[in-house]
Amino acid sequence: MSAAIEVVDLTMTYGDLRAVDGVSLSVAEGEFVGILGPNGAGKTTLLEMIEGLRRPVAGSATVLGLPAWPRNPALLPRIGVQLQASSFFDRLTAREQIHTFAALYGVSARRADEWLERVGLTEKADSRVEDLSGGQAQRLSIACALVHDPEVVFLDEPTAALDPQARRNLWELLSGLNDSGRTVVLTTHYMDEAEALCDRVAIMDHGQVLVVDTPAALVQGLDAPTRITLADGEVISTREPAAEIARLAGEGRLDHLQVQTGTLEDVFLSLTGREYRA
Amino acid sequence: MSTPFLALSRAILRGFLRDRSAVFFALVFPLMFLVLFGGLFADQSVGKVDMIVVGDVSLIDDQPEGADATFDATFDVTRSDDLADAIDQVRKGDADVAVEQQGDTVVAHYTQTDPARAGITAGALQALVDGTNLAVTGEPPTYALETRSVEDESLDAIQYYTPGLLGWAVAMSAAFGAAATLQGWRQSKLLRRLQLAPVSTRTVVGARVSVTVAVAIVQLAIFVGIGALFFDLTLSGAWWMSVPLIVVGTLCFMSIGLLAGAITKTQEGATNAANFMVLPMAFLSGSFFPLEGAPQWLRSVANVLPLKHLNDGMLDVMVRGEPWTAGLVPMGFLAVFAIVVTLVAARLFRWETA
Ligand SMILES: Nc1ncnc2c1ncn2[C@@H]1O[C@H](COP(=O)(O)OP(=O)(O)OP(=O)(O)O)[C@@H](O)[C@H]1O
Ligand SMILES: [Mg+2]
Numbered sequence A: 001m002s003a004a005i006e007v008v009d010l011t012m013t014y015g016d017l018r019a020v021d022g023v024s025l026s027v028a029e030g031e032f033v034g035i036l037g038p039n040g041a042g043k044t045t046l047l048e049m050i051e052g053l054r055r056p057v058a059g060s061a062t063v064l065g066l067p068a069w070p071r072n073p074a075l076l077p078r079i080g081v082q083l084q085a086s087s088f089f090d091r092l093t094a095r096e097q098i099h100t101f102a103a104l105y106g107v108s109a110r111r112a113d114e115w116l117e118r119v120g121l122t123e124k125a126d127s128r129v130e131d132l133s134g135g136q137a138q139r140l141s142i143a144c145a146l147v148h149d150p151e152v153v154f155l156d157e158p159t160a161a162l163d164p165q166a167r168r169n170l171w172e173l174l175s176g177l178n179d180s181g182r183t184v185v186l187t188t189h190y191m192d193e194a195e196a197l198c199d200r201v202a203i204m205d206h207g208q209v210l211v212v213d214t215p216a217a218l219v220q221g222l223d224a225p226t227r228i229t230l231a232d233g234e235v236i237s238t239r240e241p242a243a244e245i246a247r248l249a250g251e252g253r254l255d256h257l258q259v260q261t262g263t264l265e266d267v268f269l270s271l272t273g274r275e276y277r278a
Numbered sequence B: 001m002s003t004p005f006l007a008l009s010r011a012i013l014r015g016f017l018r019d020r021s022a023v024f025f026a027l028v029f030p031l032m033f034l035v036l037f038g039g040l041f042a043d044q045s046v047g048k049v050d051m052i053v054v055g056d057v058s059l060i061d062d063q064p065e066g067a068d069a070t071f072d073a074t075f076d077v078t079r080s081d082d083l084a085d086a087i088d089q090v091r092k093g094d095a096d097v098a099v100e101q102q103g104d105t106v107v108a109h110y111t112q113t114d115p116a117r118a119g120i121t122a123g124a125l126q127a128l129v130d131g132t133n134l135a136v137t138g139e140p141p142t143y144a145l146e147t148r149s150v151e152d153e154s155l156d157a158i159q160y161y162t163p164g165l166l167g168w169a170v171a172m173s174a175a176f177g178a179a180a181t182l183q184g185w186r187q188s189k190l191l192r193r194l195q196l197a198p199v200s201t202r203t204v205v206g207a208r209v210s211v212t213v214a215v216a217i218v219q220l221a222i223f224v225g226i227g228a229l230f231f232d233l234t235l236s237g238a239w240w241m242s243v244p245l246i247v248v249g250t251l252c253f254m255s256i257g258l259l260a261g262a263i264t265k266t267q268e269g270a271t272n273a274a275n276f277m278v279l280p281m282a283f284l285s286g287s288f289f290p291l292e293g294a295p296q297w298l299r300s301v302a303n304v305l306p307l308k309h310l311n312d313g314m315l316d317v318m319v320r321g322e323p324w325t326a327g328l329v330p331m332g333f334l335a336v337f338a339i340v341v342t343l344v345a346a347r348l349f350r351w352e353t354a
Helices: A043-050 A094-104 A109-118 A134-146 A164-179 A191-197 A215-222 A241-250 A264-272 B004-017 B020-040 B067-074 B083-092 B115-137 B157-187 B190-195 B201-231 B239-263 B267-284 B296-302 B306-318 B324-348
Strands: A003-014 A017-028 A032-036 A058-063 A079-082 A152-156 A183-187 A200-205 A208-213 A226-229 A235-238 A258-260 B049-054 B075-080 B097-102 B105-110
Touching (some): A003 A043, A003 A183, A017 A043, A017 A058, A017 A183, A017 A208, A032 A043, A032 A164, A032 A191, A043 A152, A094 A109, A094 A134, A109 A134, A134 A152, A164 A191, A191 A264, A200 A264, A208 A215, A226 A241, B004 B020, B004 B201, B020 B157, B075 B083, B083 B105, B157 B190, B157 B239, B157 B267, B157 B306, B201 B239, B239 B267, B239 B306, B239 B324, B267 B296, B267 B306, B306 B324
Parallel strands (some): A032 A183, A079 A152, A152 A183
Antiparallel strands (some): A003 A017, A226 A235, A226 A258, B097 B105
């Protein structure tokens, strides 16, 4: 498989701040990659450089074999981008909005309407974007990013404002896209989302990528003890969960027992610490 | 499926039409001024001079044959015997002049409150005295003067205000539109989103400009329509030249709006900055009142303002009966101004508002 995205030593500075600091990353075609990191880690800045919106101070980003910067009109129809802030035309309805974006990509109005349906906004098609709820606007923004069926999709916190139903539906939609061969890169603060969707996860902090690996490998690498919570509230922390559970079974104490292995969240916290970020 | 250009134009036009305050300030507000000024100053041609004749004034009472027709056309005469009361009436503005005769001298009491009227009064009386002197000598006059006012039609209120207020209306909507769009699209990241779509900057700018130009032409049509229907506006021969003038004027004021959008950080800031540039300019450029009476330095300032040139050009081709070529110099000035300001705005523009 060839690389859909090739990032080498990418750096961005704002004054003294190194918002992205020498990041290298390779994403294969058809891969689903998640970027995790505390607020201000540099996720959005990294994505915007890969999308060709920002000129890197150093390093290079290549998408589908083409340099991301300067803006390349041949590349643009092949990528789909949902920005962290939703960006719409003022005072247009949801339908007018997606029809306009569709026309920019030469996509028919009918296909645009299908996308409204796929993100569950058919009922809200005639509402102005100003009157949509946060989550509805988010879904419209995602539909606008995907309307031209791009080969590589960038989503910056796509599920940030979504209710659980919309979140699950979006997961399904994104998995479907990925199954049909699309490359997806998203940022998220939800560990369950990263575990459920991503082939690989990159954890960023202070502008640098700390680790990139499959969620399972990351959790394994953490080598955290398994926590067993019993019905009476007793918590047992053990490195040999199988033997421990066998012992509990012998004592007849398996009812309402919860077994918790290390999670991606543990990995995340152990790598990035527990302090608030500015 | 429509082309990117059409889709963008439609999106921008819809956004404009649904923005009540934008429509109000582009159309309704200037039209209110047109109706106000058109109605207010409709009959402001200088009327007859109200004259009070105190006692016997032989100059007036025994006018030579034929002279009284001219006299009647100029003066409205009332008679009185009380000089003090007559002068008092003049002072209060109820009459323009009180006339009495002392021997062979005619004494006129008038006020300078309204200089134009005072000039007419004094001039008409002087002409009357001169004419009577001439008639008394019995000699035929050597020179004759025939006056024709060149401005009696072109400076009718509606004739003057339609082009001027239209210039202001176009300036406002173009500058505000550009300023608010640039700021709004930058704030909402729509500019960034459009950068990611496979459309050229030319298409995006072209769509924005086309919509503003179309709005300006609608403004022109509505102004001329209302002026002609309700206020007897009559256009002179080369009025069609107002269309290219309006187009270049729109570009010029869009550039000013871009500058306002580039130097400010918020949408309110941008529209305030545009207002700050356009409103004083409208006063100095004669949109609200003629500049003939203004001091020289003020008129020199006005001459570097684009709106002054737009208004002048529009007056020339729409109502003053100048040939279409009269619009060329203003168009040139506006075009150069637009290019220079756009370049400055482009240099000052920052993607980031922080
Ligand atoms: N335009 C800018 N000017 C100056 N500093 C900026 C700018 N944009 C981002 N930064 C800074 O760069 C750093 C990285 O920001 P970035 O938006 O990439 O973070 P992020 O990982 O996306 O955070 P979040 O999870 O909150 O979205 C932050 O410290 C931020 O304050
Ligand atoms: Mg971010």
